Amino acid sequence: MRIVLVGPPGAGKGTQAAYLAKNLSIPHISTGDLFRANISQGTELGKQAKAYMDAGNLVPDEVTIGMAKDRMSQSDAVNGFLLDGFPRNVGQAEALDEMLQSEGVTLDAVLDLEVPEDEVVKRIAGRRVCRNDSAHVFHVTYTPPQAEGVCDECGGELYQRDDDSEETVRKRLEVYHTQTEPIIDYYKAQGLVVTISALGKVADVTARAMEALQKDKAAQA
Secondary structure (H helix, E strand, O other): OEEEEEOOOOOOHHHHHHHHHHHHOOOEEEHHHHHHHHHHHOOHHHHHHHHHHHOOOOOOHHHHHHHHHHHHOOHHHOOOEEEEOOOOOHHHHHHHHHHHHHOOOOOOEEEEEEOOHHHHHHHHHOEEEEOOOOOOEEEOOOEOOOEOOEOOOOOOEEEOOHHHOHHHHHHHHHHHHHHHOHHHHHHHOOOOEEEEEOOOOHHHHHHHHHHHHHHHHHHHO
8 A cells, every 4th residue: 555644743653654654565755764864875866865953044945855756666665655754745746646656556545543732732741751761751641751841761850842742743733734734635636535534542542543444445455
């Protein structure tokens, strides 16, 4: 299957993408991984992206599209892939359509993870990270530490990252609504959007997504 995963920040896209890709035996292709791989490998696209990022500028669509095209042409993606973070806007969605059409293939579904805005803010703004080891992450509501402000793993101080503040989260949501959300309407016009609730336990959301994708695939058959 060839799937695009969309949803607001805090919807759990990265977590769901990993589980879904494993269940469907297709590679999980995330924008973040594409950037890191190209930059660490010193590819021409990676050098271009790094120059923009170092200058504090957004990486242009053509660079992101070039990275995605290169990754989707690799052997493990021949029979399908799950895109996470790409396309990020309608221009990128149109470019993806052109890429796929040139290969004689199409998307199978666009999975839209739906989460209420207040829940997004609660999820992200409630995160607390250990100063000693950023892999130790807690949540004031869902996974609180045994002692407030203290990491269970190493005793380090827990703090809220600047990009997890409520103000920053709401700004990220504004960007999502203006730039990324329009691709949902773009794909709805093609009959590709499958919307599910991303509320609840991770395993329940995965099961919900798999069921919706299988129903959608059966309906198209």
